[in-house]
Amino acid sequence: MTAKPDQVSSDELLARILSSLEDDKAEDVVVIDLRGRSSVADHMVICSGRSSRQVSAIAEKLTERLKSEFGRICKIEGKDQGDWVLIDASDVVVHVFRPEVRDFYQLEKMWLPSGAGASARTV
Template sequence: MTANAAAAAEPTSDQVLARVLESLDDDKAEDIVQIDLRGRSSIADHMVICSGRSSRQVGAIAEKLVERLKEDFGRTCKIEGKDQGDWVLIDAADVIVHVFRPEVREFYQLEKMWMPAGSQV
């Protein structure tokens, strides 16, 4: 495989973000917020925060997202918190996804920490 073919095979962070948003929408995630981290953090290019209505839905949203990213891009994601279902973190390299139960999301208010000053959540 040439270097160009390898580069073409690796999805861009925007392609991964688009697939993440599509997956979350398919699984009825609520209050989806995306935050552009480019130039603001070295951890990822994008952060996505959303809610599920129950611990079961939070776990299912996360599980399906990880499956879809593996299937579509061959990307193995790190996942934390799925067993508890209150707050699941999915690390898809260039895109970090947080799936919360609404009460837990309200408590941590992660969006406020990462949104640019003056932005409305």
């Protein structure tokens, strides 16, 4: 049975996203807690795929799973290029990068205050 999109907590959504990323062999997964820091989402997930094809596949599978399991329609940007895909799942925003692109933009540094141990975790 599919849960209604508004009945899924951000923590449940995050857990399913992390499971999907693990299933699809995403690398260097980092979760940043945005609660109290942003009104956009509760969590940000940043991860890498080894190639443009894998980045696109990770994003496609994730959006399919969230739609079929939670009825959640995600906004997605950049899937066709495969360098950096942004998936907006409402309470959780996911960035999937090729490693070189991730190194260039360094989103973790932008969102993590110095000495941030509690607000981010590597999965």
